[in-house]
Amino acid sequence: MKITAARLIVCSPDRNFVTLRIDTDEGIYGLGDATLNGRELAVAAYLEEHVLPCLIGRDPFQTEDIWQYLYRGAYWRRGPVTMTSIAAVDVALWDIKGKALNTPLYNLLGGRSREGVLVYTHANGRDIPEALDSVRKYMDEGYLAVRAQAGVPGVASSYGVPKAGKPYEPAERGLPSESLWSTEKYLNFAPSLFEKLRVELGSDVHLLHDVHHRLTPIEAARLGKSLEPFHLFWMEDPCPAELQESFELIRRHTTTPIATGEVFNSLWDAHDLMRHHLIDYIRMTIVHGGGITHAKKTADFAALYQVRTGYHGATDLSPITMAAALHLGLAVHNFGIQEHMHHSPLTDGVFTHQYTFDAGYMHPGNAPGLGVEIDEALAAKYPYQRAYLPVARKLDGTLTDW
Known part of the structure; x- marks a missing residue:
């Protein structure tokens, strides 16, 4: 089995979500979540520009090797954007693995x-x-x-x-x-x-x-x-x-x-x-x-x-x-x-x-697999809308943790 395509679905059904779909040459696909609240498009760009091209042709069953490739291979490790991107790929690959083996992921x-x-x-x-x-x-x-x-x-x-x-x-x-x-x-x-x-x-x-x-x-x-x-x-x-x-x-x-x-x-x-x-x-x-x-x-x-x-x-x-x-x-x-x-x-x-x-x-x-599907036609009716988390200040105006 080989990965043949990977693409993002960005939608906002009441709030913003970034979803990764990975397709294989056997017709099996997997879904991963790439949502980073308030910074969604940063993750989308990281995936589109730097990660998805590296997946084509790889064996989706090699979850450990692909994880290490995306983590160690980037040199710049960790951080919420990088780790959310890696997570989206990793979860989609586990979804593919479960579907290919016809068993729920927990097994x-x-x-x-x-x-x-x-x-x-x-x-x-x-x-x-x-x-x-x-x-x-x-x-x-x-x-x-x-x-x-x-x-x-x-x-x-x-x-x-x-x-x-x-x-x-x-x-x-x-x-x-x-x-x-x-x-x-x-x-x-x-x-x-x-x-x-x-x-x-x-x-x-x-x-x-x-x-x-x-x-x-x-x-x-x-x-x-x-x-x-x-x-x-x-x-x-x-x-x-x-x-x-x-x-x-x-x-x-x-x-x-x-x-x-x-x-x-x-x-x-x-x-x-x-x-x-x-x-x-x-x-x-x-x-x-x-x-x-x-x-x-x-x-x-x-x-x-x-x-x-x-x-x-x-x-x-x-x-x-x-x-x-x-x-x-x-x-x-x-x-x-x-x-x-x-x-x-x-x-x-x-x-x-x-x-x-x-x-x-x-x-x-x-x-x-995961047991989750996405209705892409419905998702397309709800395009991304910029949204932010709040910030908090103390009574004297000092910025504090929200």
């Missing part, structure tokens, strides 16, 4: 290690009562784990809380929006949210919370300690992780589990965090972390240090990446939990998929 990754993939979804509200209602709604739908965010009093725009009447979707058309942030108000408020949730909902539901890189290490330590009575499943991205040793300070002060890494793009971004036992869950997503080949190696390394997976799964990733994460999550031994945000009906119409949700768990389905 090529070790087979099933569990019956289903535990997932969590996003609950939020403008205030604590609204957030409580939102968590209850998802529990009624069968979710066993829910991430909870609420508006902070005195802060006009709080992370994770949608604008009135809109589903949560941070990427916005036009130039980046700006919001104001107060760390002090947030630190004083967050424990009261989870105190109320535990009083009203009891201890059985898994509760998660995303700090979204907004704190310094000592501030994150304070938050983690204050949340200990409410036994969160995890506290996500408590501070920016470029300085990996900053997590040592957080770890010394709290037993609240820590998850980080949705902005990582290689094992080396989390190497010290894992081997020094500074985190409990690795969040690096398949699409930004070099694909299935690299994600499997990262998960295997994490397993040596009792770190479990908790892959990013927001709607800035297409259903192709969600399917890939579910296949890998079903297979790896040290799976922890999978983030699950519902794509819009329009997105699901463009990307038809076999994965399903039932009683708190998801399954990738048993179709060969």
Whole structure:
């Protein structure tokens, strides 16, 4: 089998997605996600100009060799654009391999290690009562784990809380929006949210919370300690992780589990965090972390240090990446939990998929390969539209982490 063609499909069914299709001389094709939220066309150009011409004539079954060729052969390694490009190729090749062997992808990754993939979804509200209602709604739908965010009093725009009447979707058309942030108000408020949730909902539901890189290490330590009575499943991205040793300070002060890494793009971004036992869950997503080949190696390394997976799964990733994460999550031994945000009906119409949700768990389905297809005719009706993530400033105007 040889690769005969590779092309990109850029579309915007409610949000922008970049999809790679790789064709072979046996009529089998594979799909990969190449979406980098807010920088989509940078990845498209990297693929079009520098990667796709190198694929023609290669054996698509050689996933390891092609991965190394694209990673080592470029000399300039890592970075989100490069690793997202490699991931798109890698996932498409694994899709081809599964289809050619007529088996779902998880069987090529070790087979099933569990019956289903535990997932969590996003609950939020403008205030604590609204957030409580939102968590209850998802529990009624069968979710066993829910991430909870609420508006902070005195802060006009709080992370994770949608604008009135809109589903949560941070990427916005036009130039980046700006919001104001107060760390002090947030630190004083967050424990009261989870105190109320535990009083009203009891201890059985898994509760998660995303700090979204907004704190310094000592501030994150304070938050983690204050949340200990409410036994969160995890506290996500408590501070920016470029300085990996900053997590040592957080770890010394709290037993609240820590998850980080949705902005990582290689094992080396989390190497010290894992081997020094500074985190409990690795969040690096398949699409930004070099694909299935690299994600499997990262998960295997994490397993040596009792770190479990908790892959990013927001709607800035297409259903192709969600399917890939579910296949890998079903297979790896040290799976922890999978983030699950519902794509819009329009997105699901463009990307038809076999994965399903039932009683708190998801399954990738048993179709060969990934189990995802793209309706190119429908996709063509929704052309790319420039969109950006927001930025945040402190109350005095200082730019901070969004």
